[in-house]
Amino acid sequence: MDRDMGEVVCGACGLVIGDVMLDQKPEWRAFTLAEKDARMRVGAPTSYLQYDKGLSTTFRPNEGSTSRQMSLKMRRLRKWNVRSRLHSSSERNLSQAMNELERLSDKLKLPRSVREIGARIYRKALDKGLVRGRSISAVAAAALYAACRTTRTPRTLKELSTASLRGRKEISRCYRLILREVNPRLPIDDPAKYISKIASTVGLSQRAQNEAVKILRDADSRGMVSGKGPVGLAAAALYVSALLAGEEVTQQDLANASGVTEVTIRNRYKGLRNGIDYLKEVL
DNA sequence: TAAGATAAGAGGGACAT
DNA sequence: ATGTCAGTCTTATCTTA
Numbered sequence: 054m055d056r057d058m059g060e061v062v063c064g065a066c067g068l069v070i071g072d073v074m075l076d077q078k079p080e081w082r083a084f085t086l087a088e089k090d091a092r093m094r095v096g097a098p099t100s101y102l103q104y105d106k107g108l109s110t111t112f113r114p115n116e117g118s119t120s121r122q123m124s125l126k127m128r129r130l131r132k133w134n135v136r137s138r139l140h141s142s143s144e145r146n147l148s149q150a151m152n153e154l155e156r157l158s159d160k161l162k163l164p165r166s167v168r169e170i171g172a173r174i175y176r177k178a179l180d181k182g183l184v185r186g187r188s189i190s191a192v193a194a195a196a197l198y199a200a201c202r203t204t205r206t207p208r209t210l211k212e213l214s215t216a217s218l219r220g221r222k223e224i225s226r227c228y229r230l231i232l233r234e235v236n237p238r239l240p241i242d243d244p245a246k247y248i249s250k251i252a253s254t255v256g257l258s259q260r261a262q263n264e265a266v267k268i269l270r271d272a273d274s275r276g277m278v279s280g281k282g283p284v285g286l287a288a289a290a291l292y293v294s295a296l297l298a299g300e301e302v303t304q305q306d307l308a309n310a311s312g313v314t315e316v317t318i319r320n321r322y323k324g325l326r327n328g329i330d331y332l333k334e335v336l
Numbered sequence: 337t338a339a340g341a342t343a344a345g346a347g348g349g350a351c352a353t
Numbered sequence: 354a355t356g357t358c359a360g361t362c363t364t365a366t367c368t369t370a
Binding site for chain 3: 316
């Protein structure tokens with residue numbers, strides 16, 4: 054089980070068995086009865102996924118005493134309750150954004166934990182006024198992408214943009230804005246994260262994956278990776294390791310599975326061959 | 337048919353004006 | 354703010370084994 058990836062992977066063969074990670078746990082645990090008793094009072098775990106963090110009240114008609122007057126009064130109260138919750142534009146904005154976040158996460162099979170972080174990032178962006186003048190869906194997609202990066206969950210900007218209604222350019226603009234304004238320190242994208250994802254869709258062995266990771270480490274230690282796209286590097290490393298292991302994969306297959314072009318794979322492949330001595334001899 | 341080569345164009349970062 | 358430069362990646366097309 055690879056928690057970073059949000060995937061369930063077979064340890065023997067590297068096959069991705071399922072990529073839906075359900076997070077059904079409450080956010081706390083009770084170890085003793087007394088503790089449990091104490092915690093009964095905290096209510097549901099709060100969540101950033103609801104625009105009001107799950108703390109709002111709702112009115113329901115009282116089914117027991119349904120006098121005509123009472124139900125009218127209740128209806129009025131409920132109306133005001135709803136109004137007071139939704140009246141501010143920022144909260145309306147949030148509620149829309151949370152919907153979009155849910156839709157995207159669903160499409161991309163992202164675990165709830167990532168969605169939570171995406172929601173938190175979106176809130177910050179909204180508080181800083183970054184959403185004004187931009188589309189909610191684009192900023193939401195960008196926030197979710199940022200969440201993938203902070204949690205080291207391998208999703209590409211491209212995947213985000215195909216799931217979103219917005220174009221890649223617009224989302225990446227928002228993403229860079231978020232980087233600058235709200236989330237200055239994100240870990241750099243690690244190519245190794247993409248390896249098992251790519252490998253399992255083209256059916257490469259775990260052995261080949263391990264080898265590919267090793268190759269990437271070598272390349273990194275030689276300063277060959279800076280400035281290069283992480284996905285292309287991962288795909289090329291897999292191509293090399295497949296050759297070494299005698300497993301059959303075409304550049305075309307890897308290109309399809311990874312979302313980069315064959316040309317890019319070829320270029321990275323060439324770089325790896327020239328840059329790493331022990332590969333020069335074998336290939 | 338897969339792999340390699342080449343060229344043109346897009347988009348974005350760094351840096352200067 | 355705007356322009357230029359170097360470098361990456363994509364798309365398209367042709368050649369090679």
